[in-house]
Amino acid sequence: MSHCSNPDELTPDGLPRRNPRESSSSRSKIRLIDRWSVIDMLGISESTLERRMVDDELFPRPRRIGTRTIRWIEADVEDYILNLETVDPFAA
Template sequence: MTKPQPDLQLIDRWEVIRMLGISESTLERMLVRDEHFPLPRRLGTRTVRWLKHEVESFIRSLEVVDYFGDGT
């Protein structure tokens, strides 16, 4: 049985920023510093897009925080 292929929807930087709730400069830092952050695909000389399912997978992989925990 083969694994179903994810929907290959391409999204631009503004959609990535919106999905993560971050600033443009934070996106730039993540691209440089976070080895687990998905890399964009080049469509043209000045056009890049991300695969939506890769960004969603990155979001799901983020650490869960016990917001009201005692910190121990």
């Protein structure tokens, strides 16, 4: 159920209306990054990036921003990195 008391504050779908002026100041900026930035952040090769995109269901999906252009949301890639398995470097 919505927390809005005024029905004029709801969209036709019953969701709370967003104030356009609020959105840019209250949310952090979304930053889109290209494949080379993803490769650099992960320290992997281009072929490993391609393999992870196909084989790793947890790997963030890129967004299409043009007919031949895709970008990743930087925060999604950062979350992926933070959720990678930790290892004990001294384990046998």
